Amino acid sequence: MSENQMNGAEALIQSLEKIGIEIMFGLPGGSAIPLFDALYKVRKKMKFVLVRHEQGAAHEADGYARATGKPAAVLVTSGPGATNTVTGIMTAHMDSVPMIVITGQSVRGMLGKDAFQEADVFNLTMPIVKHSYLLKSANDIPRVVKEAVHIATTGRPGPVLIDVPKDVGTEACTVGLEAEMNLPGYKPEKRGYAPETLRQIADALAKSQRPVIIAGHGAALSHAEDELLALAEKLQIPVASTLLGKGVFPDSHPLSLEGLGMHGTAYANRALVECDLMLSVGARLDDRILGVPSQFCRNAVKIHIDIDAAEFGKLIKPDIRCRGDAKTALQDLLPLVKRGDTAEWRKRLDGYKKKWPLAYSKKGGLHPPQIIDALNGLTGGKAIMATDVGQHQMWAWQFYKCDKPWQFITSGGAGTMGFGLPAAIGAQFGRPGETVICIAGDGGFQMTMSELATAGIHKLPIKIIIMNNHYLGMVRQWQDMFYDERYSGVDLEGNPDFVELAKAYGFLGMNLKRAADIQKVLKKALAHPGPVIVNVEVVKHEEVFPMVPPGKPLEDTVMEHPRRKPGRPAGRKNNPAKSGKQSA
Ligand SMILES: Cc1ncc(C[n+]2csc(CCOP(=O)(O)OP(=O)(O)O)c2C)c(N)n1
Ligand SMILES: [Mg+2]
Helix, strand or coil, X not given: CCCCCCEHHHHHHHHHHHCCCCEEEEECCHHHHHHHXXXXXXXXXXXXXXXXXXXXXXXXXXXXXXXXXXXXXXXXXXXXXXXXXHHHHHHHHHCCCCEEEEEEECCHHHCCCCCCCCCCHXXXXXXXXXXXXXXXXXXXXXXXXXXXXXXXXXXXXXXXXXXXXXXXXXXXXXXXXXXXXXXXXXXCCCECCCHXXXXXHHHHHHHCCCEEEEECHHHHHCCCHHHHHXXXXXXXXXXXXXXXXXXXXXXXXXXXXXXXXXXXCHHHHHHHHHCCEEEEECCCCCHHHHCCHHHCCCCCEEEEEECCHHHCCCCCCCCEEEEECHHHHHHHHHHHCCCCCCHHHHHHHHHHHHHCCCCCCCCCCECHHHHHHHHHHHHCCCCEEEECCCHHHHHHHHXXXXXCCCCEECCCCCCCCCCHHHHHHHHHHHCCCCXXXXXXXXXHHCCCHHHHHHHHHCCCCCEEEEEECXXXXXXXXXXXXXXXXXXXXXXXXXXXXXXXXXXXXXXXXXXXXXXXXXXXXXXXXXXXXXXXXXXXXXCCCCXXXXXXXXXXXHHHXXXXXXXXXXXXXXCHHHCHHHHCCCCC
């Protein structure tokens, strides 16, 4: 190889830069050293962030993409480095998040020979990537990078893996960086529907007296918020949103029913029970929002708009299926629909809103919804909110009000504990001037808290609010309600002192233990120019309501723990699962 010739690793880094990848999260190791050497030698604009754990790298790239819409890269070594990203890849895959994951690999001649740190990451990740490559030649690199980014970001977005044998990184790349894609079988279509389909949808909407729209992540991903608002307002259709669809229709809009499903609002769930038409825009209609699939919207015309035909009929058989980009489909649909009159229907739903408002107790200690509500007030609902997974996540969804998409960042399909902190880090890298709040549980936070170092080194001013109930709270809630209070493996006795931990990383650390201090502590946290951890000692026993008990239809939404005073254990005899008392 002559002196001014690129090697494969250099071609890879330069190709990523050329195509506009702005940031890469990673951690090196033997097989990836040529790739890191290329970073050292040829990287110009792309930022590199050294993480403390590869799972953190994947979630950081994920958080960056969810906050900006742009893919980030992950760069790790072979074997354990690669397998540590698997949870992050799966999390991104489940939620349709674009990401480019580059893994170092053993040299080509050693593949399949159990070489040191050889893991067949191509096959390990096969079901959880949108596409993957195992590179065989350095000359493929410019084309593969172009294709990988194209695949990750078009159609239904998702993670793409590129596995790079060490000697592909070191061999000469003789083809130059300009490359043609070669993807004859991949043709994502924005208009995969016939004009007739839109006319059928318009007709069904014209006939409906009790329509509901479900807004999902796909609506946000396709930037369909304006069209969604126009359609809802023109036809006066109430809109419920999925966890990942939060904000694509403004929570504060009078037509908003907010979230639906297992921990959705009682009025959204009731609307789905009583509607005569359900129009899903970019939602995949998964088990968490359906209750019992066979009973979901059973008396309604079901219309499903989705970019991915694989979603049609997975759990719900649509009466009208419309394959296409949500924004494009709504743009095409809008001129076909007439003005609607749903006054009576809306009056009924407004009655349900008054009857079953989202509510929380302020008695007997600090309650997570109270903290979220206070944060909502202090930020005007404008902060970027990254959550971990558990009870605190559901309360954040319910009580933080978003009027915009790309703002509420949470692991939906995978429900990955440990996601919140690294996702907040990625989001803050993507939107540096904005307030990023991470709402975490004491359990999930400890799964990836090594990433505090990453936030600290880069002086990211993220505000981490730990809802410390000393429990794996969501599992405890299920054991309380459905397993006769047999608490098994959920007590987090031995949690560290999170304020001392904050100090150890150079963060501001504060305890919040009394309701009287909520405003003072949260204001101080938000005003602090650097990273903050607030350890909130919340009541140990509190359940998230409304709740659709597992295996029950949406009409069985439970509004409250029938016998429990908030903040106090129920006592076995008072188990609500046995009382059968339900409302909504
Ligand atoms: C990686 C992973 N392991 C296990 C679970 C199952 N799980 C879901 S919520 C939860 C409890 C979370 O506890 P914590 O982080 O303290 O949040 P809380 O529910 O108490 O607010 C568990 C164990 C999961 N979602 N992800
Ligand atoms: Mg907890």
